[in-house]
Amino acid sequence: MTTISTGTTDPLSPGVRHVKRPTPLRESVYEALTEMIIDGTLERGRHLVEVELAGMLGVSRQPVREALQRLNNEGWVDLRPGFGAMVHVPAEDEVDQLLAARAALESESARLAARHATKDDVAKLKDLCKVGTTYHEAGDIDGAVRTNGELHSLITQMSGNRFLVDFAAQVDRRVRWYYTPVAPVRGAASWREHNRLVKAISEGDEDKAAQIMREHTEHTRKAYHDLQAASGPGDETPETDAAAPRRRRRTTT
Amino acid sequence: MTTISTGTTDPLSPGVRHVKRPTPLRESVYEALTEMIIDGTLERGRHLVEVELAGMLGVSRQPVREALQRLNNEGWVDLRPGFGAMVHVPAEDEVDQLLAARAALESESARLAARHATKDDVAKLKDLCKVGTTYHEAGDIDGAVRTNGELHSLITQMSGNRFLVDFAAQVDRRVRWYYTPVAPVRGAASWREHNRLVKAISEGDEDKAAQIMREHTEHTRKAYHDLQAASGPGDETPETDAAAPRRRRRTTT
DNA sequence: ACTTGGTAGACTGTCTACCAAGTGCCATGA
DNA sequence: TCATGGCACTTGGTAGACAGTCTACCAAGT
Numbered sequence: 001m002t003t004i005s006t007g008t009t010d011p012l013s014p015g016v017r018h019v020k021r022p023t024p025l026r027e028s029v030y031e032a033l034t035e036m037i038i039d040g041t042l043e044r045g046r047h048l049v050e051v052e053l054a055g056m057l058g059v060s061r062q063p064v065r066e067a068l069q070r071l072n073n074e075g076w077v078d079l080r081p082g083f084g085a086m087v088h089v090p091a092e093d094e095v096d097q098l099l100a101a102r103a104a105l106e107s108e109s110a111r112l113a114a115r116h117a118t119k120d121d122v123a124k125l126k127d128l129c130k131v132g133t134t135y136h137e138a139g140d141i142d143g144a145v146r147t148n149g150e151l152h153s154l155i156t157q158m159s160g161n162r163f164l165v166d167f168a169a170q171v172d173r174r175v176r177w178y179y180t181p182v183a184p185v186r187g188a189a190s191w192r193e194h195n196r197l198v199k200a201i202s203e204g205d206e207d208k209a210a211q212i213m214r215e216h217t218e219h220t221r222k223a224y225h226d227l228q229a230a231s232g233p234g235d236e237t238p239e240t241d242a243a244a245p246r247r248r249r250r251t252t253t
Numbered sequence: 254m255t256t257i258s259t260g261t262t263d264p265l266s267p268g269v270r271h272v273k274r275p276t277p278l279r280e281s282v283y284e285a286l287t288e289m290i291i292d293g294t295l296e297r298g299r300h301l302v303e304v305e306l307a308g309m310l311g312v313s314r315q316p317v318r319e320a321l322q323r324l325n326n327e328g329w330v331d332l333r334p335g336f337g338a339m340v341h342v343p344a345e346d347e348v349d350q351l352l353a354a355r356a357a358l359e360s361e362s363a364r365l366a367a368r369h370a371t372k373d374d375v376a377k378l379k380d381l382c383k384v385g386t387t388y389h390e391a392g393d394i395d396g397a398v399r400t401n402g403e404l405h406s407l408i409t410q411m412s413g414n415r416f417l418v419d420f421a422a423q424v425d426r427r428v429r430w431y432y433t434p435v436a437p438v439r440g441a442a443s444w445r446e447h448n449r450l451v452k453a454i455s456e457g458d459e460d461k462a463a464q465i466m467r468e469h470t471e472h473t474r475k476a477y478h479d480l481q482a483a484s485g486p487g488d489e490t491p492e493t494d495a496a497a498p499r500r501r502r503r504t505t506t
Numbered sequence: 507a508c509t510t511g512g513t514a515g516a517c518t519g520t521c522t523a524c525c526a527a528g529t530g531c532c533a534t535g536a
Numbered sequence: 537t538c539a540t541g542g543c544a545c546t547t548g549g550t551a552g553a554c555a556g557t558c559t560a561c562c563a564a565g566t
Contacts, residue, residue, distance in 0.1 A: 070323075070326060080558090100365070314521090314522095337546060
């Protein structure tokens, strides 16, 4: 969703650049919170108290509430009526479902991207592929991951379908939160697939593009499962364990 | 989304039926507003004033604000900072994009439904098909439309993928809002396709199910276009026209 | 040992009042 | 006719208050 983001509705007429409108506070709060959730400052399962957050961010309860509700709608936190918000703790099968949804969304995006691709788009795609491969070969994981994100994002954008873009973006952030560690694992094959994908798009081969994208996502899922099977079960318990006693009596210090 | 809806998480153990928990006011407001938008009480483009709505619903500004934010996130209203909310007026290509998104979501759902279908599910599907066809043959449009909704909803549910369910539901409501009139038009072919779809699912033929569902949605889009081309351009203007002068000066009575 | 009842503290959900800043509209004046 | 200034309205955000509810904890009774 994020209807707000439409700061530049009009890519044409570059002169009318809207003056910097002060971002609504709730927006900033929303972003601050997602960031804190993603980077682990707010641990999974933690009880989020409105006044606490408000104080922490230097605002009043209202913007915090509004941000929390949005976070709830998007699945970042769970809102229990009368109790409050807790950082969502992902269920066993959730990543799987997210990846399945992503497969559908991105493969459709790839299909439409192949249909609508302009010369300019293709050039950008090829460039991203090259950059990403370079990063990967240089061992720059951060760069490779970032470029990977940009590539996928560009493809969904190329679909020209606002809803696919929104949904895919939503799913993507969640996925990235859940399993950051997987991304680097399968960098090698990943960029080969990207190249094939871009080729299909540049040739306007819709079915092939969709097919490749689907397999691509499917491989990612496999990678996740393998990783899970290897270090998963024994490694996950302490995390869940740490979440429970987290709920301490406030000592009113 | 709508994480709240989980009133009955556990269909088993019928004894633990959770007591009715009082719905948060913002929730009721949200539902009241969507309903008013869908049924046209709040016309497209209309300026929604918080206090006005609050008075209308007998609550204070706060719950209204929270409901409006959610409506904004889900695309029902557009929130212009400093001015307020207006009921979203659909863009030319929006229905098209919605239907494209729906095609992706539902065809993937059909695929997964075919994969996971139980005997019980199939029985329900067949029943719905029969009921729908009967309604259609009896000329009961309302019933047919409703049953159609139930069938599609059941299929997405059968996918077992919470995200597909949520997204599809979201898209579906929007679609239904935009073009209620189309639904009845192509009832005849629609139910034949449903039958084929259910057959594919019952046989566990994933590809076929996905394929049929895609075509099914695609046909719906075609129908929309035809309808649009026929009575569209000349018929739409008065509506848009009526929206503008709607904005009257409050006479402070 | 286990249940019951009661108490206390903490938060949320909602309401009210209030103020600053931004937006659109209208009338005035050139 | 067109720009300008001002006005009324509305949002965005703050603060404080209060009831209802949730959790934990303790104590007494069985």
